[in-house]
Amino acid sequence: MKKNLFLLGFMACSLTMLGQTDKKESWYFKAGASYFGQTAATEFPTVGGNLPLNRTYVGGKLVSEESVTGSFGEGFRTGITAGYRFNTRLGVEMGVNYYSSADKTMAQTTTDQIFVSNGKPVYNFKSVGQITAFDLAPALVLFLGEHAGFESYSKVGVIVPIHGDLEITTDAIAPTGVASPATVAVHSVDKVKPNPTIGFMAALGTSYKLGKNISVFGELEYRNFTVHGKTKETIEFTQNGQNALAGRTQAQIHTNYQDRLDTNSNNAATNPNGLDSSKPMDELSSYVGISGLGLTLGLKYSL
Template identity: 35%
Template sequence: MKRKHLILTAALALAAAGSAQAQNGKFYIKAAGGYFFSVSPGQFPDVGQYPPRDEVRVVNTATGATTVQSTKVLTGSYGEGVRGGLSFGYNINQYLAVEGTFNYFSSKKNLMTHIVTNAAGSGAHLGSVESHGYVHAVDFAPSLVISPGYSKLNPYVRFGFVVPLWGRLFIETDADRTSSVTGQPATVVAKTTIHRKEEIKPNATLGFQGALGATYPIAKRLDLFLEAEYRNVPVRGKTKEVTKYDELTQVINTANGAVITEQRRGLNDLSVAERNTDYVTTLDQNSNTPTGTTGTVTHYKNDNAPANELKSYINIGGLGANLGLRLRF
């Protein structure tokens, strides 16, 4: 008799579980948007020859001696920004599901270098360099989802990997410089302005992610969900390319504002080494490094081959919140 009761109880439990599973649906789609904050800031990589500093320099125009008046290391992370995702899931049973999510991420702009140079005594502006970097990326995140299977407010934990599919670190730099002109009076100066944009392609990498959230039904097959998510995705640079470059030099008579001569330099005027960079783990005597400059032109050991720079690392992970809808089938 007891055995029959046990069998009957087990059958009822299985029927109830099957009914709940049918109600919840095995397949589902989730759409979400969220914002992430940096939780592990570090020092930004160099922007070419410029270190990650917010710095004010003073130059003695008579001797050329330069003094650093103030300096600050620039730190941060590329993990702060907005994220949108589309997930495809399958309920293995009432308590366990697997998901695959495609995410698009756009980070906020980060100040990577800011160097201002003034003349000693007069405080006249002689030049500045300012660079901002930001990341756009697409990734795929396979996850395992565990929950108690409640019919109303249902908490869950989710954890898995992050596989970047595409991504770029963009660096935009604006620079200006004012200098004297040989053989001309002090009222005649050369003013140069430069705008450039670089794209850094990453090496393949693998990250990790985990989330704690809850779902709540708002319609027959539609749920609202909110979750807190943590991601750790370290990325190292592979190659860099200058994709925009605009340089203008004007010789100006400051007494009347007249432009005496004007010269432009564009993207096609850059050498291969100025335009392209391969990142390496070690620089040695065989590396294609700079040998000197002529004005704003940088010369390399081989101007017709990509330059070499040391690899740098960034992290596009962070801690954030996602809000979205889940449609069950």
């Protein structure tokens, strides 16, 4: 009985405190820039039929091999945010951000000579990926109180990418299959478009008043989401510096990512009729991670 009375009293006090909370409805706007470091590294997907491996060959023999892992969570972000405070403690925000990740090596082979292994040529190449994206970031904000001009807060929300892609650049010294010239320098750029996705974010921050309406702020933010490929298109393809994209087939230029390949898929590995080069090729879908911890600094203007 005493326990129940205590709980009722505690609830009554809490409601009274909430009722006495000073009203502080207001709009505010923020502009800031961020740098994120990756927090979780996973194995990259297959790139152009090449496994996510870093391999080194000497004299036609494999001397080292390691998995290529990483996250596209490392990079720079700029953004603007509109916020509304319902009272001294609670508010909501909507951010619009542009993000550009650091370049990440996704697959690489280094060899001192070109040779054939298990029916496939082994040659020098390197594939590097980069993600750029615009996103919306709605969040719920809890203001923790003000002291000596500083006001701390926490927030949780979601990240909704609205536009962006993964660009994969591959440079190779590849065999031609004839005696002269024996090799050709190949440069290609592929753009992978994603399926719709959603991510999670959480942040701790503080602001410091410079004037009646102007403050500086800093936030430590964690975010995590994955990007699921939808299509891939080759937008650049050169050989020895000369544009050779027109000579590529539709299957070589365009890819549709699927969750499953079967006998009806346009893929030579599963279709008994082989690959129809006049149509986009079907490949298994792949995922890349964008997981990072970042610091944001900027200015805040309160109405």
